[in-house]
Amino acid sequence: MSVKYWVYKQKICLSLRLRKMMKCICSGEQLRIEDIIPSSESLATRDYSASGYSSRAGDDAKADTSNIEEAESSLRESGILNYEEARALLGRLEYQKGNIEAALHVFEGIDIAAVVPKIKLSIARRGEVPRRNSLSDAIPPMSMHAVSLLFEAILLKATSLQALGRFTEAAQSCTVILDTVESALPDGLPENFSTDCKLLETLNKAVELLPELLKLACAPQEAILSYRRALLYCWNLDVETRSKIEKEYAVFLLYSGTDAAPPNLRAQAEGSFIPRNNIEEAILLLLVLLRRYILNKIVWDPSILDHLSFALSIAGEFRALARQVEELLPGIVVRRQKYTILALCYYAEGDDMAALNLLRNLMNSRDNKNGIFELVLAAKICAEYPNLLEEGMRYARKVLPKIEGKCNQMASVAKCLLGLLLSGRSRAIVSDSERTSRLCEALESLDSAHKMTGGRNPNVLFYLSLENAEQRKLDIALYYAKQLLKLEGGSTLKGWLLLARILSAQKRYIDAESIINAALDETGKWNQGELLRTKAKLQIAQGHLRDAVETYTHLLAVLQVQRKSFGVQKKLVKVWFLAI
Structure with missing residues (x-):
């Protein structure tokens, strides 16, 4: 008590x-x-x-x-x-x-x-380190x-x-x-x-x-x-x-x-990686976080992979991103997401077959019943290979019923791809009637994609104009080419070149050369190679051989400077890191 x-x-x-x-x-x-x-x-x-x-x-x-x-x-x-x-x-x-x-x-x-x-x-x-029997250690x-x-x-x-x-x-x-x-x-x-x-x-x-x-x-x-x-x-x-x-x-x-300026470190290990810009520094930090999770030191945060994917994509290091995704422990990301990321990485690196094989495995799986994006990506890859056009058409036709009336943007992409696949497949058909039928169907698909986008998609306009030009419907092709140039504001070379070539097909060489000259004024010297080559061909068609020789000389000078300048260009330094 x-x-x-x-x-x-x-x-x-x-x-x-x-x-x-x-x-x-x-x-x-x-x-x-x-x-x-x-x-x-x-x-x-x-x-x-x-x-x-x-x-x-x-x-x-x-x-x-x-x-x-x-x-x-x-x-x-x-x-x-x-x-x-x-x-x-x-x-x-x-x-x-x-x-x-x-x-x-x-x-x-x-x-x-x-x-x-x-x-x-x-x-x-x-x-301070305590010293034994020291009388100089004063009380703080x-x-x-x-x-x-x-x-x-x-x-x-x-x-x-x-x-x-x-x-x-x-x-x-x-x-x-x-x-x-x-x-x-x-x-x-x-x-x-x-x-x-x-x-x-x-x-x-x-x-x-x-x-x-x-x-x-x-x-x-x-x-x-x-x-x-x-x-x-x-x-x-x-x-x-x-x-x-x-x-x-x-x-x-x-x-x-x-x-951000590069960090000024007072002391650093010999051979250590020093980031030179924001992207490299962010990649380094995110890789450290990813490795720390692999070592079970922190809980998983899905946003780490999202930010790392963005950073490595901006840096152009798609294969490095694929390597990081492949090394992830099972269960972190679902199978569909993992395969889709890997397919995009391999496709961006130019390994189309590896990307397509991943998509095939994913689409054959029962877990991927509504793989709209995967079907569209597979159709896009198939459109670039003549021997895969039939397979691509199957993918494009399979995805259209799933998205028509739901997402016009994705449906327009699928329609545009189907048009390109039909057009490419028609060139290998012997029968005139069947070839004509396929070409008409290709134009209908491209025109449908154009209407779905309200005429505001430059890619659809380009392929629609190109398909009309290949089928010798030059007036319609010229109309869409002008619409494309107006929509893009002359910001891309393909719009200028398409318009000049359609005018050339109509025997309007002077107008075509004027278009090329306007494009040369709007384009930097490093990107003038294709324009100069087209201009030389137009001059040859008009019989101006001396002018064509001068244009080709200019073209050779540009190519030589490009080879010297870009031949020494270095890619982003690979970021290797130690276990934290």
Whole structure:
């Protein structure tokens, strides 16, 4: 019974000490344990109300258990609870109540410039290796608990400023924490730096929060530097926090539109990979995350594969993407998604047969009952090979009933592919009647695709004009070629060339040469090869042989410069990585 009474008495005594502490904070006095006497007045009510603010009525009278425990810990360690530590405790209490402005007002009363040198010295001495029987080891000016308390106050000040929309000030407040730790421990936090989990938790939150604040403050370059700072300095981050920062940084690099300068590393291993641009740095981060999952260090996040697919596609590294997908553990992605990604990768790399075989295996599976995209892709691949045209026609006809009336965009693509397949297949037919029937069906399919898109699809317009030209319906072909040139605004070579060749087929050589000259004025010198070759042929058709020789000379000069320039072009550096 006496033990319970003693514990109750200690709690009452500590509560009275806290009240006395709050009363004397405004004067800046330091309170020793033996000098504390009861007081019923709260600093939050007195100091904050004096500035024209108000707190919740009746809340100041309630003692917060966590703050009492913090105060007891501080008092036990140092015997003194100074002005800044008391404000840190009271500010946290107001923050927990939801009084953001009141908490900010209390936090702003902390003299950061005065406490930072003490915090820095305390952290530096805490990080030193203890020496046996050393008399030079002085007691640090602050305990780790006090450091943790003040760091938490600075972090809560930053989050309060963030809630009020003052992002730049919030970022500056958050930077104080990181600058202090880095200057005290230049080589990073030791593994056994502190047994205070609250301090490490506060540091982790500050490291994670700073880039977000800089992004909200519209400072993208500073945000990039803060991300690199978080990843390069040894903060003793837990795996989840580090992985989250790496993913957010990769997303920012890919989609922010900001060009990041290459990182300036103070020390690096010989032969290590140094990213040169946003895409390479994002790929490196995403590959690290992927390998970390394979090693069962983090839970699977499907967006990692999505972002990695985008990044490697932008870089043109489709085979590297295929390799990463093939190495994924079973169950991460479903079979249909895996085969589709691999087929797209192989098709982009020019390995059409490997892509088609994957699609065949997928379409023969019972799991792929509504593989619309896969059927369209298979039909597109078959359209490029004369011996596969019949197979492609089967795929195109199979997909049309599934999408007609549901998705006009996909249906127009399938109709256009069917038209190309029918046109290509008709060339191998001996019977005139059957060939004519196939050609008419091809034109109908292309015209149907044109109507479905409302005449706004340049690919459909190109193939419709080309098919009419091949069937010697030159006036209709010329009409669609002009529509194509108008729709694209002369941005592609194929539109100019198609129009010039149709005019040439109508024996309108002067008009065709004028079109080529206009195209040459709109096109860069590196892309003028096909235009110059067509112009020379038109000059030969008109009997202007000397002009044709001059045009061919110009063409040879362009080709020679192209060979020298592009022959040394390097592809993206392969990103190889070690297991994390």
